Amino acid sequence: MSSINYSDKIPNNVNLSEDRALQRALEQWQPNYLAWWNDMGPEGSQDFDVYLRTAVSVDPQGWAQFGHVKMPDYRWGIFLNPAEHDRKIHFGDHKGEAAWQDVPGEHRANLRRIIVTQGDTEPASVEQQRHLGLTCPSQYDLRNLFQVNVEEGRHLWAMVYLLHKYFGRDGREEGEALLERRSGQQDNPRILQAFNEPTPDWLSFFMFTYFTDRDGKFQLCALAESSFDPLARTTKFMLTEEAHHMFVGESGISRVIQRTCAAMNQLRTDDPRTLREAGVIDLPTIQRYLNFHFSVTIDLFGADESSNAATFYSSGLKGRYEEGKRNDDHTLHGQTYRVLGVKEGKLVEREVPMLNALNEVLRDDYIRDSIGGVERWNRVIEKAGIAFRLRAPHKAFHRNIGSLAGIRVSPEGQVVSQAEWNANVDNWLPSTGDRAFVASLMGRVVEPGRFANWIAPPALGINRQAADFEYIRFN
Amino acid sequence: MGQSDIALIRQHLIDPEICIRCNTCEATCPVGAITHDSRNYVVDAEKCNLCMACVPPCPTGSIDNWRSMPKARAWPIEDQLQWDSLPDELSPEELGVAVQSDTTVAGQGNAASESGHAVTGSDGTALADRTAGHASATTPGNWGSTLPPWSAAHPYTNLYGPRSTTRAVTATVAGNVRVTAAGREYDTHHIVLDFGATPFPVLEGQSIGIVPPGSDADGRPHHPRQYSISSPRNGERPGYNNLSLTVKRVLTDHEGRPVRGVASNFLCDLAVGDTVTVTGPFGASFLMPNHPRSHIVMICTGTGSAPMRAMTEWRRRQRSTGSFEGSKLMLFFGARSQEELPYFGPLQKLPHDFIDINLAFSRTPGQPRRHVQDVMRERAADLAPLLSNPDAFFYVCGLKAMEEGVMLALQEIARAAQLDWQATAESMKRDGRLHLETY
Numbered sequence: 001m002s003s004i005n006y007s008d009k010i011p012n013n014v015n016l017s018e019d020r021a022l023q024r025a026l027e028q029w030q031p032n033y034l035a036w037w038n039d040m041g042p043e044g045s046q047d048f049d050v051y052l053r054t055a056v057s058v059d060p061q062g063w064a065q066f067g068h069v070k071m072p073d074y075r076w077g078i079f080l081n082p083a084e085h086d087r088k089i090h091f092g093d094h095k096g097e098a099a100w101q102d103v104p105g106e107h108r109a110n111l112r113r114i115i116v117t118q119g120d121t122e123p124a125s126v127e128q129q130r131h132l133g134l135t136c137p138s139q140y141d142l143r144n145l146f147q148v149n150v151e152e153g154r155h156l157w158a159m160v161y162l163l164h165k166y167f168g169r170d171g172r173e174e175g176e177a178l179l180e181r182r183s184g185q186q187d188n189p190r191i192l193q194a195f196n197e198p199t200p201d202w203l204s205f206f207m208f209t210y211f212t213d214r215d216g217k218f219q220l221c222a223l224a225e226s227s228f229d230p231l232a233r234t235t236k237f238m239l240t241e242e243a244h245h246m247f248v249g250e251s252g253i254s255r256v257i258q259r260t261c262a263a264m265n266q267l268r269t270d271d272p273r274t275l276r277e278a279g280v281i282d283l284p285t286i287q288r289y290l291n292f293h294f295s296v297t298i299d300l301f302g303a304d305e306s307s308n309a310a311t312f313y314s315s316g317l318k319g320r321y322e323e324g325k326r327n328d329d330h331t332l333h334g335q336t337y338r339v340l341g342v343k344e345g346k347l348v349e350r351e352v353p354m355l356n357a358l359n360e361v362l363r364d365d366y367i368r369d370s371i372g373g374v375e376r377w378n379r380v381i382e383k384a385g386i387a388f389r390l391r392a393p394h395k396a397f398h399r400n401i402g403s404l405a406g407i408r409v410s411p412e413g414q415v416v417s418q419a420e421w422n423a424n425v426d427n428w429l430p431s432t433g434d435r436a437f438v439a440s441l442m443g444r445v446v447e448p449g450r451f452a453n454w455i456a457p458p459a460l461g462i463n464r465q466a467a468d469f470e471y472i473r474f475n
Numbered sequence: 476m477g478q479s480d481i482a483l484i485r486q487h488l489i490d491p492e493i494c495i496r497c498n499t500c501e502a503t504c505p506v507g508a509i510t511h512d513s514r515n516y517v518v519d520a521e522k523c524n525l526c527m528a529c530v531p532p533c534p535t536g537s538i539d540n541w542r543s544m545p546k547a548r549a550w551p552i553e554d555q556l557q558w559d560s561l562p563d564e565l566s567p568e569e570l571g572v573a574v575q576s577d578t579t580v581a582g583q584g585n586a587a588s589e590s591g592h593a594v595t596g597s598d599g600t601a602l603a604d605r606t607a608g609h610a611s612a613t614t615p616g617n618w619g620s621t622l623p624p625w626s627a628a629h630p631y632t633n634l635y636g637p638r639s640t641t642r643a644v645t646a647t648v649a650g651n652v653r654v655t656a657a658g659r660e661y662d663t664h665h666i667v668l669d670f671g672a673t674p675f676p677v678l679e680g681q682s683i684g685i686v687p688p689g690s691d692a693d694g695r696p697h698h699p700r701q702y703s704i705s706s707p708r709n710g711e712r713p714g715y716n717n718l719s720l721t722v723k724r725v726l727t728d729h730e731g732r733p734v735r736g737v738a739s740n741f742l743c744d745l746a747v748g749d750t751v752t753v754t755g756p757f758g759a760s761f762l763m764p765n766h767p768r769s770h771i772v773m774i775c776t777g778t779g780s781a782p783m784r785a786m787t788e789w790r791r792r793q794r795s796t797g798s799f800e801g802s803k804l805m806l807f808f809g810a811r812s813q814e815e816l817p818y819f820g821p822l823q824k825l826p827h828d829f830i831d832i833n834l835a836f837s838r839t840p841g842q843p844r845r846h847v848q849d850v851m852r853e854r855a856a857d858l859a860p861l862l863s864n865p866d867a868f869f870y871v872c873g874l875k876a877m878e879e880g881v882m883l884a885l886q887e888i889a890r891a892a893q894l895d896w897q898a899t900a901e902s903m904k905r906d907g908r909l910h911l912e913t914y
Contacts (some may be wrong), residue, residue: 059528061531061642063531063532064531064532217497239499239502240499243495243497243499243532244534247495247535369496372496373496376495379492379559459492459493459536
């Protein structure tokens, strides 16, 4: 059995070196985690020295330590945001009571389920992305991919810490199960469907980190309000890392667009075929990828009416996004919210009790936030003097969960027949041809300072490093 | 704290083109200076205390943007919220003019000013950045050069500071002696700081930041105060990793009202063996020339003598090599009285063929008041040729109030010698031959 130097190997602020029970639990789990990382982590990269940011403490200076490390030696730490003295529950039926430092028996099953569902997405995305290193467009991007991967790994640690520390034997078993499920595997898949889809190319990766990791951000934000204080503090700290993932997505797409616009201006054309021949991704293809990832991701928020969501809120397990900044009674009894449905072939809104609609509330907050980035991409296009604009599709487009599941709606929000859908689906979602074309561009570029033809260099290096900085030493 | 520093700030801004609105900065900011709307994240210059806590967590680097701005014209958040991209840096001319018109306004609130050549640069901005804004009330632009002499040695700057990997280092006090005659009013100290094995390479004319322990009235940690070093590049004691400062204990503000300077009193009270938190080095233009037959004209008051002592001492140590034969050193040094003049004793021992010393005392009983500019006029015949000599470099350091008088005196001397003052001043500025550091 491996022995661990707790403060050095696992940077933490949970007093790990003095918690014998937790040490024993983690001593069991840690070798299995490393075995999982070696099996399912980034393919063929375990020996590289990667310029990574490591958190060694939660203060602003401590959590952005840069240096070249081998990924299996990354110091996956356990961090909770500093405790807020005398924190009170600020929503739901327990509002005004002291926040819980332990799990109340009656909420044990639900809390465990919430933590496991969140925890399961972390290793899942590492698995989804494990082949991308072979087709990276630059060292800079490869480094960003690896940073995302190790931080997903750390988020798994964070969730497993909570399971081990607060859920006893059940928690330990769930911790093991998190290492046993596999993204996309038929007989033991990951819990959420979006995390069983492959991430086949870098355009998908950027879209995933922009849209799907943003779902993670919103879920974490809602959990950061939780009455279960250790969960709130853990997720708060995870949010600072999640921001990097969204940066990778937003700036990644932005650079793809920038490169495409440059080619459009150079060749004086908006013809997708000419542009594809020039080796860049035409804007309509980017729009179709956007439609796909946006619609798949908003499904992750769950059914538009959900009694579970109401229970989680009223019992204080999961708040709304920015709960603390809202000015209402924070109990929501008797309040209503408008959700979309279909009546006689038309989309109509209907009022439902807000408590049951909390998934929809979070989804709408998410949509507002993600549209902001789409507008920033449009500024890149506008700056290049090109008339094209990207748009987030209608909320009802291409949905598979809730009352809109299976209903055929165009990206503009018109209900259409199955025949119309079939006739247009290749204009609305990436076709096999689109995916094959994007895949054809994916070749590995790893010379320092060089970038694949389909993407522009970033405005700034990581940690302000020079453009030709050696982010990865391949050994 | 000098008026110029009050008038001119380094404004912290977020680049809207790179920002992804992740909210990390707003969540991190300990003083609530960062806010956002549906378009941009912005920093309130009134609230931001430059603590830099938001910089490492930012995933994009968009947080790390700075603009020199006259304080009175700092971009309000209402403007920042409208931006699609960051505004350009103001040109030195725009800054100079702006500072000139704002100085009086900003200066009025300057009650707690810290002297003893403490120049506040709480964000660790290099002197070059800040001196860019100096402008005399009577001159049309700012005359001070932002470039070093061509033969200056290359300086290291900002090795330790808010934007460096290591924010500050510790130095140990190796000496603390009083260098003015005994008396309650003029308590100036010569303080030697030793860095042990910590790298801290400096040049004459550079300054360092001292972070006083404790916190201010608002409970925030004190910001660093900058002090010019008064020792040469190879150490106060040659071959040792130490340097010296000249610090005047501040007991009143510029208007004479009682105020205890936080940093100066902390420094003057230090005992040997105490430790001090230090940032820097700062400054990339107020540097001495190093080529043979280069002349140095030093004009200073009070603790503005610190960089002059450093340069003089470096030339003195080089003297035996013969490299600087034919080089002139001229010193114009003003104080209220002989008792107030730091280093008065040691200065008298320097050979006259090495340095040409001109002292001016404004409050000697029974004598008419004499300021440095009066003595400069008396030496016009020697100064005029140096104004147009490309190998002569002028350094002015001291209280803000002297700068105007000194510039007027130089102008008169030039005109009397039939020199085109405008052209002369411009060429001196362009060639890194006139350096101003006033506070």
